[in-house]
Amino acid sequence: MEIEDIAKNKKILIDGVPYNVTDAEFVKPGKGRAIYRLKLRNLLDGSTLDRTYHSGDKVEEAHITTLEGQYLYKENEHYIFMNTETFEQFQVAEAVIGDKKYFLKEGAIITMTMFGDKPIDVSLPITVDLAVVKSAITTKTDTITAQMKAVVLETGYTVDVPTFVREGDIIRIDTRTGNYVERVSTKK
Amino acid sequence: MIEDERQWLIHLKPNLERRELIYRLTRDFFRQEGFLEVETPIRVPGVAPELHILPFHSEDWFLSTSPELHMKRLLAAGYERVFQISRCFRKGERGKLHNPEFTMLEWYRVGTDYRQMMRDTERLVMKIAGGLKLGPTIEYRGQKINLTPPWTEITVRDAYLKFAGWDPTAEHDPLRFDLDLVNKVIPSFAPDHPTVLRDYPAPMASLSRLKPGNPKVAERAEVFIGGLELANAYSELNDAKEQEQRFKGEIEQIEREQGWRPAMPHHFIRSVAHLPECGGIALGMDRLVMLFCNASSIDEVSAFTTDTV
Numbered sequence: 360m361e362i363e364d365i366a367k368n369k370k371i372l373i374d375g376v377p378y379n380v381t382d383a384e385f386v387k388p389g390k391g392r393a394i395y396r397l398k399l400r401n402l403l404d405g406s407t408l409d410r411t412y413h414s415g416d417k418v419e420e421a422h423i424t425t426l427e428g429q430y431l432y433k434e435n436e437h438y439i440f441m442n443t444e445t446f447e448q449f450q451v452a453e454a455v456i457g458d459k460k461y462f463l464k465e466g467a468i469i470t471m472t473m474f475g476d477k478p479i480d481v482s483l484p485i486t487v488d489l490a491v492v493k494s495a496i497t498t499k500t501d502t503i504t505a506q507m508k509a510v511v512l513e514t515g516y517t518v519d520v521p522t523f524v525r526e527g528d529i530i531r532i533d534t535r536t537g538n539y540v541e542r543v544s545t546k547k
Numbered sequence: 548m549i550e551d552e553r554q555w556l557i558h559l560k561p562n563l564e565r566r567e568l569i570y571r572l573t574r575d576f577f578r579q580e581g582f583l584e585v586e587t588p589i590r591v592p593g594v595a596p597e598l599h600i601l602p603f604h605s606e607d608w609f610l611s612t613s614p615e616l617h618m619k620r621l622l623a624a625g626y627e628r629v630f631q632i633s634r635c636f637r638k639g640e641r642g643k644l645h646n647p648e649f650t651m652l653e654w655y656r657v658g659t660d661y662r663q664m665m666r667d668t669e670r671l672v673m674k675i676a677g678g679l680k681l682g683p684t685i686e687y688r689g690q691k692i693n694l695t696p697p698w699t700e701i702t703v704r705d706a707y708l709k710f711a712g713w714d715p716t717a718e719h720d721p722l723r724f725d726l727d728l729v730n731k732v733i734p735s736f737a738p739d740h741p742t743v744l745r746d747y748p749a750p751m752a753s754l755s756r757l758k759p760g761n762p763k764v765a766e767r768a769e770v771f772i773g774g775l776e777l778a779n780a781y782s783e784l785n786d787a788k789e790q791e792q793r794f795k796g797e798i799e800q801i802e803r804e805q806g807w808r809p810a811m812p813h814h815f816i817r818s819v820a821h822l823p824e825c826g827g828i829a830l831g832m833d834r835l836v837m838l839f840c841n842a843s844s845i846d847e848v849s850a851f852t853t854d855t856v
Contacts, residue, residue, distance in 0.1 A: 363639050385642025389769070389779055389831075390751065391725035392599045393639060411730075413722065414599070414639075415804070 362395050362416040370402065370421040373410070377402040377421035377474045402472075402479050404454075421474065425482075428471040430463050438463070440471060440478070451478045461516035462487045462534045483534040488543050489513050494526040552855070562840045562848050565679065569836055570632065572678040573652060576671050582628040582654060587617035589634060595754065596797040596809040601638035603647070610636035613829060614653055615754065616815040619783065622655055622825055623818035630654035632832060643844045644775065646852045650832040655783070659826040661755070661766045664780035665743050668770055668828065669696035672741075672835075679839055687773040687841055690738050698741040698770065706744055710735040716748045716763050724751070733771055741772040753793045755781035772838055778830035785822035 365371075369380045382398040393414040400407050402423070412418065428440040437450040438460070451471075455478060456463065462483050463469075472480035493511035507519045512532070520539045524530060527546030530539060574584065594602045594612045602609040614633045621629050635651045656667065676683060676694055683695045701709075704716045711727040736742040745768035749757055752765035766782035784790050794811055802808045836848040846852050 385640070385645060386729045387599075387640060387642070387645065388725055388728050389776055389829075390597065390599060391728065392722065394725065394729055411726070413726070 360418055360420050362412045362414065362418055363393070365395055365397065365412070365418065370423045371399070372419040372421040373399075373408075377423065377479070378408065381407075402474060423479075424473045426471050426473060428469055428481075430465060430467045430469060432465055440469070442471075443468065449476075449478060451481065455479060456481060458537075459483055459534070461512075461514045461537075462489075462532060464489060464514065485534060486531050486540060487534055488529050488531050489516070491520075491524060491526050491528045491530060494524065555855075556850065559847065559850060562836070562842060563850060565840055566836045566848055568679065569675055569839060570832075572675045573632070573671065573832075575678075576674050577628075577630045577654065580628065580667075582630045583626065585618070585621060585626075585629050585631050587611075587614045587621075587631060587633070589636075591617075593810045593812045595812065595815075596794050596801055597753065598797060598800055598804065603636050603638050612637055613651060615827070615829065616812055618653055618655055618827070619822055620815060620818045622657060622783075622823065623821040627657040628655070641853060643846075644834065644837075646833070646845050646849060648853065649845070652830040652832050652835075653827065655825055655827040657823050657825045660782040660824075661745065661768045661780040661826055661828075664826040664828040665698070665700075665745075665768055665770060666696070668778055668780070668830065669698055669741075672772075675835070675839060681839070685839065685841075687838055688843055690773060692738070692773055693740055694772070698743050699737060700743045700745060700768075702746040703744060703748065703764070704746065706732050706735075716746070719748060719750055721751065724748070733774060733776070736771055736774075738773070741770055741777075744769050744771065752781065753797055754784055754790070756784045756786075775834045775838060776831075777834055777838070778828050780826060780828035783822060783825050783827050785819055785824065787816055787820040790819045791816050 365380060365383050367380055367383055371378055371380065378399040379402055380397055381400050384396040385393065386396065387393045395412045397410045397412065398407065399410060427443045429443050431439045431441055436453050438456055439448055439450055441448045459481055464487060470482040471478050489512040491510045492513050506522055508522050509517055510520050510524060511517050518532065518539050520530060524542055525546060529543040531541050531543050533540050577584065589611050590605050590608055591611050592608050594609050595616055600612050602612050613635055614631050618629055618631060630653065632650060632652050634648060636648050638647060640647050672694055676685060684691055684693045704714050707713055707715050707727065711731045715724045746758060746764040747767040749763055749765050752767040755765045755767045758764045758766050768780045770777045798809055798811065833845050833848055837845060840848055842848050
C-alpha cells in the first residue's frame with residue numbers, strides 16, 4: 360500500500376514482522392513532500408519502534424485475521440486451542456497469553472488474532488465466571504477495605520471480593536480490569 | 548454521536564468567535580493599506596504544477612490549490628494591491644496542521660519584494676494581537692512568544708549549516724531538505740520569537756525571482772511562529788519565458804514520478820510578461836487562528852473537518 364493510506368491501527372510488515380500503527384503523524388512543509396512519523400508496536404513481542412516515511416514510499420500491509428477458538432488445556436509451556444470452525448488445534452506460547460492466563464478456563468470461547476497461521480493475540484470475553492478455591496486469607500489492608508477480602512480463584516488469580524463470598528462460590532470477573540463484578544452462584 | 552457533535556461544537560464556539568474576529572481584523576488591515584479584496588475561481592481548468600501539491604479533480608477540471616495564478620493575472624492587468632481569503636484544496640493533506648480543504652490568505656503588492664512582504668506580515672500579526680487585546684506577547688502551547696518586530700531572519704544556507712550540518716544551496720537534495728527541515732531546522736528556531744527563513748535553493752521556488760547577484764537562491768521567505776509554518780512569500784517572477792521553462796520542468800517531473808501530465812497554464816504564462824515588480828505571500832488562516840487560540844490542532848479552530856463533515 361502507498362504510505363498515503365497509512366492510518367492508526369493499520370497493520371504493516373517490516374522485514375517480515377507485523378506491526379500495529381499506534382500513531383501516525385502527518386507533517387508536510389507547504390511546498391515540500393509529505394512526511395509520516397509512525398509509532399509502531401511489534402505484534403509478536405510487544406516492543407515499540409519509531410519510523411519516518413515520506414510520500415512515494417510503499418509499505419507492506421500485514422494480513423491479520425481473527426478466528427473463534429476454544430481453549431482446551433495447557434501442556435507444558437503451551438496453551439492448546441481449537442479452531443471452532445475447522446476443529447484444527449494449535450499451540451499458543453505462554454508469552455502470547457501473558458496475564459490473560461488467569462482468566463482462561465478450559466472450554467472458554469475466545470477470539471484469536473492470527474498472523475498467517477501464527478496466533479499472536481487472544482481476546483477474552485469481557486467477563487469470565489470462576490470458582491473460588493481458597494478464601495479467608497488475612498490481609499493487612501483489612502482496616503482500609505474492611506468489607507473486602509482476598510480470595511484465590513481456580514486459575515490461580517487472587518482478587519479482592521466482598522466478605523460474604525465463600526470458598527466454592529462462582530464469581531464474575533471483568534477481564535479488562537481484573538476486578539470482581541458479582542457473585543454468580545453460591546455453594547449450598 | 549449527535550450528542551457528541553453537539554458537545555464538540557459548543558466547545559469550539561469561543562475559538563470560532565475568535566476566528567471571525569481575526570478575519571475582521573485582517574480585512575480592516577488590508578482596507579487601511581489600500582488593498583482591494585477580490586474573489587477568484589475555486590474550480591479551475593488547471594493549477595500551478597507543483598510536484599508535492601496534489602489537486603482534487605472536479606469533473607475534468609480541478610479544485611484550486613491556491614489563488615496565486617489568478618491573483619497575478621489581476622496584477623498583470625494593473626491592479627496594484629489585492630488580497631483574498633479563499634478556500635484551497637490539497638489532496639492527501641490531513642494531520643494536526645492540515646485539512647485537505649483549508650483557508651488561505653494571499654496578498655500581493657506592486658513595487659515590493661519578498662522581504663517587504665514579511666514587514667506586511669509583521670504588521671498584520673501585530674494588529675491582530677492588539678485587536679484581540681493580547682498584546683505583543685502571546686502564549687502558544689505553553690510557550691510565551693513575543694511577536695514584536697523585527698522578526699529573526701536567517702538564510703536557508705545559514706540555518707542548514709548551523710542546525711543540519713550541510714548547505715542545500717550548494718548541494719541539491721530535496722528529500723534531505725524536507726526531512727531536515729521538519730526534524731532539525733524548525734525545531735531549532737528560537738521558541739519565543741517568530742523566525743523568517745529566507746533565500747531558498749533556486750530549484751525550490753518555481754514562481755519566485757532568483758536573487759540578483761546570487762542565482763543559486765530564490766527570493767522566497769517563510770515565517771515560522773511557535774513551530775507553525777505560517778506564510779510563504781516570493782519576490783514574484785515576472786519573466787514569462789523563464790516561468791514557462793520552470794513549469795515545463797515541474798510538469799515533466801510530475802509526469803515521471805506520478806504518471807500524469809498537468810496542463811501548462813497558458814493564460815497565466817501570457818500574463819507574466821505584463822507582471823510588474825511585485826511581492827506576494829500566502830498565509831494559512833487556519834494556522835493563524837490556531838496560534839491566537841492556543842490550539843494545537845486545526846480541528847480545534849474548524850467547525851467541521853474532512854473527518855467530521
